[in-house]
Amino acid sequence: MSKIIGLTGGIGSGKTTVAKMFTELGVPVYIADDAGKKVLDLPKAVNALKQVFGEKVFTDGHPDRKKIAALVFGNPEKLSMLNRIVHPLVKNDFNLWLKENRQAPFIIKETAILFESGSDLGCDKIITVTAPLEDRISRVISRDQSDREAILKRIDSQWTDEQRTAKSDYIIENTNKENTKQQVVNIYQILKHL
Numbered sequence: 001m002s003k004i005i006g007l008t009g010g011i012g013s014g015k016t017t018v019a020k021m022f023t024e025l026g027v028p029v030y031i032a033d034d035a036g037k038k039v040l041d042l043p044k045a046v047n048a049l050k051q052v053f054g055e056k057v058f059t060d061g062h063p064d065r066k067k068i069a070a071l072v073f074g075n076p077e078k079l080s081m082l083n084r085i086v087h088p089l090v091k092n093d094f095n096l097w098l099k100e101n102r103q104a105p106f107i108i109k110e111t112a113i114l115f116e117s118g119s120d121l122g123c124d125k126i127i128t129v130t131a132p133l134e135d136r137i138s139r140v141i142s143r144d145q146s147d148r149e150a151i152l153k154r155i156d157s158q159w160t161d162e163q164r165t166a167k168s169d170y171i172i173e174n175t176n177k178e179n180t181k182q183q184v185v186n187i188y189q190i191l192k193h194l
């Protein structure tokens with residue numbers, strides 16, 4: 001079985017950027033955000049979303065991520081209701097993906113909420129990506145055209161960098177991309193010999 005390396009970091013820290021660097025090195029990478037989007041359209045998710053939140057989170061019969069985000073971020077109770085619908089489906093999707101990649105010596109599982117969701121327990125090693133808070137906010141604003149308030153609400157629903165780094169095996173400081181790439185290569189060399 002492949003070793004599972006968790007890759008985490010708060011919103012906008014650069015997890016996906018780091019994940020792509022691992023992909024370039026030939027490592028299979030699972031992006032939980034992508035899986036979260038995929039499973040949202042499964043009948044199981046659609047039915048549960050209708051039951052829990054009602055038609056107001058749908059547009060043209062499909063779950064509307066903007067509407068869901070506006071409802072759950074800033075409301076811990078609603079966020080946990082959403083998590084209870086989506087996380088088991090993502091877990092299932094990940095297990096199937098893992099089987100398909102079992103020949104790899106190690107794989108990367110990228111998720112912002114590795115610790116919050118308890119997925120850290122299934123990992124052999126954990127990498128946290130950090131970046132200064134203001135850099136994270138401005139990077140997400142330019143990537144998603146979202147506003148500061150909405151980003152801060154997501155940040156408030158996640159662990160802090162201090163909490164994440166205290167429980168991680170490796171820390172990547174994502175300031176400039178060239179330097180980040182070097183840190184990725186260094187960690188890759190260590191992971192190859194686990």
Ligand SMILES: CC(C)(COP(=O)(O)OP(=O)(O)OC[C@H]1O[C@@H](n2cnc3c(N)ncnc32)[C@H](O)[C@@H]1O)[C@@H](O)C(=O)NCCC(=O)NCCS
Pocket residue numbers: 010011012032033036037040064065066068069072079082083086087090111112113154157158
């Ligand atoms: C609320 C939803 C519809 C918003 O969709 P949207 O396209 O705007 O965001 P996207 O999924 O691309 O996530 C962007 C970032 O938001 C943050 N975020 C997303 N979900 C969560 C969550 N449950 N808790 C805390 N932060 C979260 C992360 O930093 C993530 O990288 C979507 O994030 C969702 O369904 N979330 C619940 C499932 C989940 O936890 N997915 C993430 C990993 S499984």
Ligand SMILES: Nc1ncnc2c1ncn2[C@@H]1O[C@H](COP(=O)(O)OP(=O)(O)OP(=O)(O)O)[C@@H](O)[C@H]1O
Pocket residue numbers: 009010011012013014015016017018033112139140143174175176177180
């Ligand atoms: N070192 C860097 N310098 C400048 N821009 C960067 C750097 N790293 C990442 N970015 C940019 O910042 C934005 C956020 O990065 P990325 O999408 O990798 O973060 P993330 O942690 O995966 O975010 P999310 O939690 O929202 O999924 C992207 O547009 C990315 O291109």
